[in-house]
Amino acid sequence: MKLNTVKHNKPAGRLLSAPFLLWETLFIIVPLAMVFYYGLTDRSGAFTLENVAAILGAEHAKALWLSVCLSFVSTLICFLLAYPLAMILANMNVNQHSFIVLIFILPMWMNFLLRTLAWQTLLEKNGVINNILEFLHIPPLNIINTPAAIILGMVYNFLPFMVLPIYNSLVKVDPNVINAARDLGANELQTFFKITFPLTIPGVISGVTMVFVPALTTFVISKLLGGSKILLIGNVIEEEFTQAGNWHLGSGLSIVLMIFIIFNMVISAVFDKNGEGNML
Amino acid sequence: MKKELINLIDISKSFDGELVLDELDLNVHENEFLTLLGPSGCGKTTTLRILGGFVSPDKGRVVFDGKDITSLPPNKRQLNTVFQKYALFTHMDIAENIAFGLKIKNKPKSYIDDKIKYALKLVNLEGYEKRMPNSLSGGQQQRIAIARAIVNEPKVLLLDEPLGALDLKLRQDMQYELIRLKNELGITFIYVTHDQEEALTMSDTIVVMNQGYIQQIGSPETIYNEPENAFVADFIGDSNIIDSIMLEDKLVSILGARFACVDTGFGTNKPVDVVIRPEDVELVKPEEGVIQGTVTHLIFKGVHYEMEVMANGFEWLVHSTQLFPVGTQVGIRVNPFNIQIMNKPESEDEEAAQLEA
Amino acid sequence: MIKTTAQKIYVGLIFLFLYAPILTLMMLSFNASRTRAKWGGFSLKWYADLFRNREIMQALWNTLLIAFIASFVAVVIGTVACIAINRMGRRSRAVMMGITNIPMLDAEIVTGISLMLLFISFGLKFGLGTILLSHITFCIPYVVLSVMPRIRQVDASVYEAALDLGAPPLKAFFKVVFPDILPGVLSGYLMAFTISLDDFIITHFTKGAGVDTLSTKIYTEVKKGIKPEMYALSTIIFVTVLLLLFLVNKAPKEKRGKIQTVKTG
Numbered sequence: 001m002k003l004n005t006v007k008h009n010k011p012a013g014r015l016l017s018a019p020f021l022l023w024e025t026l027f028i029i030v031p032l033a034m035v036f037y038y039g040l041t042d043r044s045g046a047f048t049l050e051n052v053a054a055i056l057g058a059e060h061a062k063a064l065w066l067s068v069c070l071s072f073v074s075t076l077i078c079f080l081l082a083y084p085l086a087m088i089l090a091n092m093n094v095n096q097h098s099f100i101v102l103i104f105i106l107p108m109w110m111n112f113l114l115r116t117l118a119w120q121t122l123l124e125k126n127g128v129i130n131n132i133l134e135f136l137h138i139p140p141l142n143i144i145n146t147p148a149a150i151i152l153g154m155v156y157n158f159l160p161f162m163v164l165p166i167y168n169s170l171v172k173v174d175p176n177v178i179n180a181a182r183d184l185g186a187n188e189l190q191t192f193f194k195i196t197f198p199l200t201i202p203g204v205i206s207g208v209t210m211v212f213v214p215a216l217t218t219f220v221i222s223k224l225l226g227g228s229k230i231l232l233i234g235n236v237i238e239e240e241f242t243q244a245g246n247w248h249l250g251s252g253l254s255i256v257l258m259i260f261i262i263f264n265m266v267i268s269a270v271f272d273k274n275g276e277g278n279m280l
Numbered sequence: 281m282k283k284e285l286i287n288l289i290d291i292s293k294s295f296d297g298e299l300v301l302d303e304l305d306l307n308v309h310e311n312e313f314l315t316l317l318g319p320s321g322c323g324k325t326t327t328l329r330i331l332g333g334f335v336s337p338d339k340g341r342v343v344f345d346g347k348d349i350t351s352l353p354p355n356k357r358q359l360n361t362v363f364q365k366y367a368l369f370t371h372m373d374i375a376e377n378i379a380f381g382l383k384i385k386n387k388p389k390s391y392i393d394d395k396i397k398y399a400l401k402l403v404n405l406e407g408y409e410k411r412m413p414n415s416l417s418g419g420q421q422q423r424i425a426i427a428r429a430i431v432n433e434p435k436v437l438l439l440d441e442p443l444g445a446l447d448l449k450l451r452q453d454m455q456y457e458l459i460r461l462k463n464e465l466g467i468t469f470i471y472v473t474h475d476q477e478e479a480l481t482m483s484d485t486i487v488v489m490n491q492g493y494i495q496q497i498g499s500p501e502t503i504y505n506e507p508e509n510a511f512v513a514d515f516i517g518d519s520n521i522i523d524s525i526m527l528e529d530k531l532v533s534i535l536g537a538r539f540a541c542v543d544t545g546f547g548t549n550k551p552v553d554v555v556i557r558p559e560d561v562e563l564v565k566p567e568e569g570v571i572q573g574t575v576t577h578l579i580f581k582g583v584h585y586e587m588e589v590m591a592n593g594f595e596w597l598v599h600s601t602q603l604f605p606v607g608t609q610v611g612i613r614v615n616p617f618n619i620q621i622m623n624k625p626e627s628e629d630e631e632a633a634q635l636e637a
Numbered sequence: 638m639i640k641t642t643a644q645k646i647y648v649g650l651i652f653l654f655l656y657a658p659i660l661t662l663m664m665l666s667f668n669a670s671r672t673r674a675k676w677g678g679f680s681l682k683w684y685a686d687l688f689r690n691r692e693i694m695q696a697l698w699n700t701l702l703i704a705f706i707a708s709f710v711a712v713v714i715g716t717v718a719c720i721a722i723n724r725m726g727r728r729s730r731a732v733m734m735g736i737t738n739i740p741m742l743d744a745e746i747v748t749g750i751s752l753m754l755l756f757i758s759f760g761l762k763f764g765l766g767t768i769l770l771s772h773i774t775f776c777i778p779y780v781v782l783s784v785m786p787r788i789r790q791v792d793a794s795v796y797e798a799a800l801d802l803g804a805p806p807l808k809a810f811f812k813v814v815f816p817d818i819l820p821g822v823l824s825g826y827l828m829a830f831t832i833s834l835d836d837f838i839i840t841h842f843t844k845g846a847g848v849d850t851l852s853t854k855i856y857t858e859v860k861k862g863i864k865p866e867m868y869a870l871s872t873i874i875f876v877t878v879l880l881l882l883f884l885v886n887k888a889p890k891e892k893r894g895k896i897q898t899v900k901t902g
Contacts, residue, residue, distance in 0.1 A: 020718030031751030118658030
């Protein structure tokens with residue numbers, strides 16, 4: 001009944017949504033359509049699949065494969081680090097949801113490029129970490145300018161996007177549901193795998209998409225921590241736009257990326273119908 | 281009396297420095313429908329959670345069938361719980377929900393299937409195997425929660441305000457269902473509620489609790505007719521609780537007037553509390569009453585009229601099928617059997633607990 | 638005991654991981670040496686130099702201006718959109734939320750190049766204006782996602798009661814609905830502001846030559862070596878935000894504590 005009384009006011013609702021719809025159409029839908037237009041045409045404006053097919057070229061395919069591998073590993077590491085962390089945080093009964101969000105958002109107030117660059121200082125041959133390792137008589141870590149450093153940068157930058165959705169779905173699990181499983185004879189491990197984890201899958205899926213997509217498409221982290229030799233698909237696209245000036249090729253390669261992204265969106269839409277795993 | 285199945289011995293529990301249970305002792309018998317009744321915060325739910333193993337007591341022991349189970353985790357206890365808001369597993373269908381405990385115990389599939397059928401039949405929800413919990417109504421979810429618990433053949437079923445979220449009519453139907461279930465299963469039910477009507481309808485034994493103390497243990501009839509203190513009298517049904525003086529055996533002075541009663545052994549000229557149920561107050565012509573007063577309020581309640589009568593400085597609550605309009609002069613009479621005499625609380629703690637009501 | 642200690646160590650290590658670069662940057666801002674490789678002793682030199690560096694000051698001004706305006710516009714559009722979405726049926730609501738989610742789920746690089754192509758096609762001059770339009774675009778979803786849950790909690794009958802008591806719709810909204818959703822609006826604003834301030838990728842594609850935000854300025858400096866003044870500036874910003882959050886969080890926390898004691902007592 002309550003809902004109906006609000007809904008009968010439909011014309012007003014449409015009017016209020018107008019600025020939003022107009023903005024989203026103009027600055028999201030139309031631009032995306034333009035990426036498709038550029039990606040599927042050549043300089044003369046004729047239809048072509050060449051730009052998309054360019055992904056099969058040795059160099060592009062290698063960059064894409066490396067991107068997929070690195071982002072997959074980063075996502076996996078993020079998940080393995082984040083789930084226990086989210087569980088501990090959820091069990092701490094801090095009761096201050098906003099505080100938990102805050103400590104993960106706070107680092108963003110220091111510029112993302114500077115924070116990533118700081119890892120150079122930490123990882124260098126004579127950097128802070130190696131000094132500590134030396135002091136502990138552990139062999140030094142020489143990962144700067146390697147794929148490992150890129151993975152570290154990805155995990156560092158995107159870990160919060162994995163922790164927050166999982167944390168949010170964990171605190172929503174009714175403690176009595178956990179109690180019920182225990183009551184019915186399940187031990188702690190069984191309760192986790194049969195009840196807790198399945199109930200938090202929307203959060204996990206949301207976290208995976210939030211980490212995988214930016215990791216797959218980054219060009220900054222690879223540039224800052226991977227030296228100049230390692231090219232990810234993001235670097236290729238970025239160069240097409242800012243240096244080579246071949247927007248058609250850049251757009252074509254972006255369409256390939258968007259296939260991954262759309263796949264991701266579909267998965268998150270299927271698993272997270274109610275928006276349960278939202279970050280905020 | 282039947283065999284004792286559960287003994288709670290000297291149980292104390294506090295949360296954040298606040299004492300919730302204070303040296304509680306309670307025995308539960310086999311095949312008993314026992315209800316823990318009291319206002320919120322009285323410790324009834326904590327008692328149930330200690331039994332279920334979700335809360336461990338600070339002090340005291342839980343003995344089940346002669347064995348100490350105080351430190352046994354919930355999954356190793358031979359009792360099952362029906363939770364307040366059902367706590368169904370929303371990612372599983374009804375059959376999977378009911379099968380959960382049996383699968384954990386690695387029961388064979390045919391056995392599990394039979395059990396699911398049997399349990400759904402028992403709670404009148406045959407054919408619901410493939411439905412998801414969120415597609416069921418509150419009452420149906422409640423039945424599934426019960427089915428999920430009883431397929432494990434527990435010796436004791438713990439029910440934590442299971443009807444609290446249902447509407448009145450459904451609640452009444454479910455009360456009869458629960459009694460039927462208990463009789464069919466022949467197991468012990470321990471039931472927590474704050475609803476006195478629910479407690480009186482279903483229980484063999486009622487344990488009235490307040491502020492971490494047991495106020496009275498008894499059958500519904502005893503609790504209703506012979507409340508041991510003002511808290512119980514006030515909490516169970518409506519009642520007139522009056523400061524009085526026990527003049528001698530079988531004679532009490534209520535508001536300055538002498539009433540005959542049947543109680544003995546309170547001594548002479550001893551201050552006591554007198555409880556008189558509103559339906560036991562007889563309104564008669566002024567000259568026939570022990571004391572006289574005026575009707576001040578009148579409400580029609582269906583079965584009876586509810587009236588308030590001002591007499592000797594006390595507002596008497598009266599239920600009567602006979603109508604006395606506001607302003608009528610009446611006399612008040614009470615059958616000696618219906619005057620319940622109670623000792624004044626002895627300790628300050630006890631008094632505080634009673635005043636709280 | 639062992640379990641909780643292990644948990645604490647784990648949480649501690651993760652936070653060390655998250656905050657180590659920040660501590661490093663703070664250290665570097667006090668480093669007298671110009672290269673980050675060597676510790677040349679404690680110095681406040683870069684803090685003094687910072688305010689004399691006109692390029693950095695200009696970039697800071699641009700960054701703040703864009704963040705303020707973009708998050709404000711996003712809050713207005715986003716909040717109005719939430720009110721509208723809340724009144725819609727299930728289907729239209731799902732469509733609207735789907736559209737909202739596109740920039741969140743889409744790759745920033747795709748959003749960046751798509752906007753770049755748009756601005757080129759419409760012949761817009763690249764500069765502060767194009768950056769602003771882009772930032773508003775990616776800020777809106779953050780506002781919607783923080784306001785939406787709040788607005789769904791608001792009891793519709795409260796608004797109707799205000800109308801019933803004679804308040805005109807706009808007044809009814811600002812008197813009874815807005816105060817309820819204000820926390821969501823504020824956190825949406827803060828979120829949008831933070832994201833705008835920290836953005837590099839989209840700005841990179843939509844900025845014009847000669848116009849820089851702090852992010853793009855840092856990016857151009859990467860090859861030449863970051864000017865230590867930048868470390869000083871980041872430290873100032875971070876510490877300021879930390880202090881502000883501390884002050885803001887302190888007041889409501891006390892209130893919350895009181896409510897809790899009342900409830901349990």
